[in-house]
Amino acid sequence: MASTSATGGTTSTEYIKHHLQNLTFGYHPENGLSIAHGAQEASDMGFWAIHLDSMFWSITLGLFFIWLFKKAADRVTAGVPGGLQNFVEMIVEFVDTNVRDTFHGKSEVVAPLGLTVFVWIFLMNLMDLVPVDFIPRAAEESGIPYMKIVPTTDINVTLGMSISVFLLMIYFSVKVKGGMGFLKELTLQPFSSGNVLVQALLVPVNLLLEGISLLAKPVSLGLRLFGNMYAGELIFILIALLPFYAQWALSVPWAIFHILVITLQAFIFMMLTIVYMSMAHEHH
Amino acid sequence: MNLNLTLVGQAISFAIFVTFCMKYVWPPVIQALRERQEKIAQGLADAEKGAQRREEAEAEIETMLQDARAQAAEIVAQAQKQRNEMIDKAAGEATAKQEQIAAKAMADLDREVVGARENLRKQVGSLAVDGARRILGGEVNEASHGQVIDDLIKQI
Numbered sequence: 001m002a003s004t005s006a007t008g009g010t011t012s013t014e015y016i017k018h019h020l021q022n023l024t025f026g027y028h029p030e031n032g033l034s035i036a037h038g039a040q041e042a043s044d045m046g047f048w049a050i051h052l053d054s055m056f057w058s059i060t061l062g063l064f065f066i067w068l069f070k071k072a073a074d075r076v077t078a079g080v081p082g083g084l085q086n087f088v089e090m091i092v093e094f095v096d097t098n099v100r101d102t103f104h105g106k107s108e109v110v111a112p113l114g115l116t117v118f119v120w121i122f123l124m125n126l127m128d129l130v131p132v133d134f135i136p137r138a139a140e141e142s143g144i145p146y147m148k149i150v151p152t153t154d155i156n157v158t159l160g161m162s163i164s165v166f167l168l169m170i171y172f173s174v175k176v177k178g179g180m181g182f183l184k185e186l187t188l189q190p191f192s193s194g195n196v197l198v199q200a201l202l203v204p205v206n207l208l209l210e211g212i213s214l215l216a217k218p219v220s221l222g223l224r225l226f227g228n229m230y231a232g233e234l235i236f237i238l239i240a241l242l243p244f245y246a247q248w249a250l251s252v253p254w255a256i257f258h259i260l261v262i263t264l265q266a267f268i269f270m271m272l273t274i275v276y277m278s279m280a281h282e283h284h
Numbered sequence: 285m286n287l288n289l290t291l292v293g294q295a296i297s298f299a300i301f302v303t304f305c306m307k308y309v310w311p312p313v314i315q316a317l318r319e320r321q322e323k324i325a326q327g328l329a330d331a332e333k334g335a336q337r338r339e340e341a342e343a344e345i346e347t348m349l350q351d352a353r354a355q356a357a358e359i360v361a362q363a364q365k366q367r368n369e370m371i372d373k374a375a376g377e378a379t380a381k382q383e384q385i386a387a388k389a390m391a392d393l394d395r396e397v398v399g400a401r402e403n404l405r406k407q408v409g410s411l412a413v414d415g416a417r418r419i420l421g422g423e424v425n426e427a428s429h430g431q432v433i434d435d436l437i438k439q440i
Contacts, residue, residue: 022290024286024288026288026289042286043286045286045288046286046288047286047287047288047289048288048289049286049288049289050288050289050290050293051288051290054290054294055290055293055294055297058294058297059297062297062298062301065301066301066304066305066309069305069309069313070304070308070309072313073308073309073312073313074312076312076313076315076316077316078316078319078320078323079320081316081320085316088313089313089316089317092310092313092314092317093317096314096317108306109302109306111310111314112302112305112306112309112310113302113305113306115305115309115310116298116301116302116305120298120301151294154290155287156286156287156288156290156291156294157290157291157294159287159291160290160291160292160293160294160295160298161294161295161298163291163295164295164298164299
């Protein structure tokens, strides 16, 4: 079943595994500081390893975002906007509208945060539309064994962002409501009682419920994006196993559908980020 | 699928990008958007005001036109009246003058008629005296018979 698009002489399983392997650099107990060959070596490196491909692509795309928007921001005018300004303004306005609709506090961070999240994640997701073999094959030719070009299919990347959002939530909660206010929010609801004794009994229950719901937010935020993108990427890889003349019949519809998915996922991540920021700013 | 340093790296780059965006990208763009919104609102308000002002001006023009028309009509009527008056006056004067001239001519005529008649009478008198002299052969003296001649003349 090995197809023409799979690397020469490998089975489909190996092909898929190869495509799902990040370029991991770290300290291996036996090989020392090196690039992992295979999933086993990568997992042996433990926490103190880094996915060079994910970092490279996410930072490159982040820089592209910053460069493009900075360029527009430098030449921005309140008069008749040019093409780039128009495009940038459209996105800024879109984010701004969503922030205004959802977030009623006053913060200089939330709107730019939403913009960064939306555009950056959209760009990272967009890499999914690059045919799965183009860049990995080119990298292989130049001696780089693994190359996953869609950073959002790396759980580290999505969790890295969602945990950052989580930390901002904690920060704003404490800043707006104070340490005690935040603690009260975690312990005095959803169950409360006028009786001090009963209330004391309810505190652990509340803490458990609120704690779980609080922790579930960053986890679900990160996993949702990761799951969607990983599944999409996997389907592209599976389609790439077909004979080359048949691939278009599946890859084209899936890519068109995926345009919707990548935009939607970027939008959902942005909206939830704004909603969480809003929750952190509001008293319940 | 290992959790590793990539997570931390991503969080750090995320923080950097958000900070950069917050400092250098968001404020100028959103400010330009607000400014343009204000400009457009201002422009629309101005257009509204302009339209209103035009309507007012049109109404004003209408009233001014009506005034002018009424004034023109008044002037025309006055002129007509004045013309009639002038014609009447001139006609009156002309009639008076004509009468005067006619009367004077009549008087002159009368005078001349009287003069002529007198003259004629005198001439007829002298003619008669002449004739009588010739008939009587110098016996008629103008002085002595003057009384008679005069009587004769008067009878003519």
